[in-house]
Amino acid sequence: MRLRLNCQDEPNGGQPARFQRQEDGLTLVELLVSIVLVAVVFGTIVNSYISSAIMAEWTGYSLAAQQIGVQCLEQSRSAVWDIALGKYEITNMALINSSWNASNQTYTGYTTNILDVPYKGTNYVMVTNFITIQTIYENNASNVPVQLQVIRVDTVWPFNRWGNYSIAALYTNSIATYIAPDNRDPSTLGVQGN
Numbered sequence: 001m002r003l004r005l006n007c008q009d010e011p012n013g014g015q016p017a018r019f020q021r022q023e024d025g026l027t028l029v030e031l032l033v034s035i036v037l038v039a040v041v042f043g044t045i046v047n048s049y050i051s052s053a054i055m056a057e058w059t060g061y062s063l064a065a066q067q068i069g070v071q072c073l074e075q076s077r078s079a080v081w082d083i084a085l086g087k088y089e090i091t092n093m094a095l096i097n098s099s100w101n102a103s104n105q106t107y108t109g110y111t112t113n114i115l116d117v118p119y120k121g122t123n124y125v126m127v128t129n130f131i132t133i134q135t136i137y138e139n140n141a142s143n144v145p146v147q148l149q150v151i152r153v154d155t156v157w158p159f160n161r162w163g164n165y166s167i168a169a170l171y172t173n174s175i176a177t178y179i180a181p182d183n184r185d186p187s188t189l190g191v192q193g194n
Contacts, residue, residue, distance in 0.1 A: 054161060061159055064116045065127055065173045069155040072111065072129045073175055076151050082182040083147065090133055090149070105135035115157060127157040152176040 026034070079089040091100065095109025108131065115125040132152045153175050160168035 058159055060117055061115060061125070061157060062171065062173060065155045065157040065171070066175070067116065068113050068127055069129060069153040069173050069175045072131055072153045072155075073151055073177060076131065076133060077177070077179055080182055081149070081179070084183055087182075093131070095131060107133040125157065127155055130154040130156065147181060149179050150176060151179060 076090055076093060079092065080087045081090055082088075091098075091107055093109070095111060098107065098109030100107050110131060111129045113127055113129065115127050117125065119125070130153070132150075132154075134150045134152075136148050136150060138148065155173045155175075156170055157173070158168040158170055
């Protein structure tokens with residue numbers, strides 16, 4: 001607290017100064033407003049860190065699910081499909097509930113796998129890969145000698161936002177490619193075998 005001398009000229013010839021009390025400090029309203037502002041800023045900073053950590057975890061899950069989808073896609077691409085030799089090993093993939101639809105020439109099934117993210121004990125995350133392999137023709141005519149196959153893998157994975165197991169949302173990563181048949185018969189290539 002400090003005292004300040006307040007000199008005011010009075011109309012009657014001016015009395016010397018009178019003392020007026022003035023305090024430096026904050027009122028209760030100013031104090032509460034500043035506390036609320038600090039709490040809002042601090043809460044926003046903490047919430048931003050938590051949100052960025054959740055999004056980083058979601059990104060890790062998404063990348064791991066995409067890699068599992070790529071593994072299934074590469075497994076089907078590496079199978080032998082040679083029309084000249086009559087080899088068709090793509091349907092030898094170990095799929096659960098696999099089926100062949102002859103009308104639209106589509107092979108479907110699914111596999112399950114553990115998501116490749118850190119876990120301990122039983123808190124692993126299971127993903128499901130839905131695989132569809134469909135034979136198509138270059139111009140939708142069945143007499144074209146070169147066939148193509150469309151391989152599509154849909155990887156479905158849950159994300160529970162840090163322990164909210166009852167409200168886990170399902171996300172899907174999809175990947176697809178076209179493949180052409182192998183041609184490993186030298187007689188159809190015009191190459192004479194030794």
